[in-house]
Amino acid sequence: MRFILPTLLICSGCATAPVGKPPPFSPADRAIERNAMLNPGLPDAIETTALTPSSGASLWTGARGSLLGDRRAVRRGDILTVVIEIDDSAEISNSTDRSRSASQQAAIPQLLGIPQRIDRRLPEGASSGSLVDLNTQSSASGDGSVRRNEKLTLRIAATITDVLPNGVLSIVGQQEVRVNFELRELIVTGYVRPEDITRRNEVTYDKIASARISYGGRGQISDVQQPRYGQQILENTLPF
Template structure:
């Protein structure tokens, strides 16, 4: 009688494991960039840090400045592997003798034995992946590091008829890599974290259900 409750408990645990949902990266809200606070003027007509020199490069290098990242990401990966093994072995055991004569039954040496083994394995696999992302995204300089690098962070949300499209990027850039028009290539962003995700009817249609995730999980024994 104890088997039925244990079986029911096992089914319940498997169901809960299948119902586990994966977090949607679109739900995560990035921190608000820390902009430069306003400096007190102390009664002067010129505020420190707000001067505009005639011959100064106006590239975005200060906290709070806006930089446009030109997205030009393309990756290609391919892997192929093959393996084969084989082994043959043979063992022969002669019939023993008793009192100088062979042990037989109906004229057959039934104690003689011979074993042959043949094992072989052959396997192959290949995988390929290609990704491409183009476009542009304006980001904000959130921090200037002591070594001169700039921390950037930005996000773009586009609401369409069937859902939202979210593009996020963050990383480190060198002021020297920023162009005069305040643009920078995404290939020049160090420690780049680029995320392109969706939320809505189209994203839900491309996601697996809980039962399909259970069959693809490590809990499914087959």
């Protein structure tokens, strides 16, 4: 029993990154983007038509590799640039004020002389002339406000991982930058229409459906800012 507590303390301290080593990168050979590039899928019918022998005598073709060709990302494995420029602010304020008062009285001063007979048997000071005297009063007030300001400006290269039957493109973008012992991570996923991609092969975040944007990091600084595992367990289990 005396060895259990030291063991737990040692294990909790070793749960973070290795001592004296920076946080490792995620393996790129297992990424979804690499799998999409290795398996681009079937060729597009439009591209096949553009490379037919009938266009061999023309100086200008519509192929993607030509000078006038459309080089926007449209196929599985293609790369496009996602522009993230978030500058949102929200402010909500609510107030509530409510009050209520009520008064009830009941008395039997005269009823065939019955109240007078009852008064003789009642304790001193009690009288049936005022049986019930009820007063109630309640009030409630509340104020609430929410204020949020968010600003984020980023650019990231994303890869088309799938082309849905309706032509919508599924994109995934992952980026990692390591400075000393801190690793910054940026992840973007969502669905994009081909017509929303500009001629510069870019798409803004507000045109991405089901957008999931994650900006964070891991390393020594991020680890210090988080409470230890034991403290998190106590906060979730203690009722006070």
